[in-house]
Amino acid sequence: MFASKGVAGAGVKDIAAEAGVTAGLLYHYFPSKQALLLAVLAERGFLPELLEPLDAGREPPAGEVLVVLAAGFGRLLAGYLTARTTAGELRVHDTQTAAQMLLSVIVLGQVTGRPPDPGTVVELILHGLALPPDLPHPTEQ
Numbered sequence: 001m002f003a004s005k006g007v008a009g010a011g012v013k014d015i016a017a018e019a020g021v022t023a024g025l026l027y028h029y030f031p032s033k034q035a036l037l038l039a040v041l042a043e044r045g046f047l048p049e050l051l052e053p054l055d056a057g058r059e060p061p062a063g064e065v066l067v068v069l070a071a072g073f074g075r076l077l078a079g080y081l082t083a084r085t086t087a088g089e090l091r092v093h094d095t096q097t098a099a100q101m102l103l104s105v106i107v108l109g110q111v112t113g114r115p116p117d118p119g120t121v122v123e124l125i126l127h128g129l130a131l132p133p134d135l136p137h138p139t140e141q
Contacts, residue, residue, distance in 0.1 A: 007037060070107075074099050090126075098125060 077099035109115035
């Protein structure tokens with residue numbers, strides 16, 4: 001529900017119905033929707049993977065932490081895109097590649113010191129570069 005409706009849009013009743021339980025049962029285990037979200041992220045996100053070296057009492061090098069972060073964000077983003085595809089908002093596509101493209105553009109912008117406009121990047125990924133068939137080419141106007 002969080003992936004398909006977003007955190008704000010997913011109500012506790014929606015979440016309970018999707019899980020096949022009552023809202024009361026959810027509140028028995030989770031005092032709030034935020035607590036449930038944190039539990040989901042802890043179980044299915046990459047936070048435990050990231051915190052594991054810290055729990056072992058060592059400070060992992062940046063290269064190790066950044067790899068876990070990049071892989072984790074990629075999985076979360078691909079999962080979100082898959083959920084939006086299933087919901088019928090996005091056409092069927094290779095969600096892994098789309099997630100990689102988005103993250104690559106962001107990382108490249110940080111490395112070069114010229115981060116792109118996030119809205120423009122999302123617009124290009126969502127709508128591509130092709131002119132819709134029902135619109136005339138700009139040079140024909």
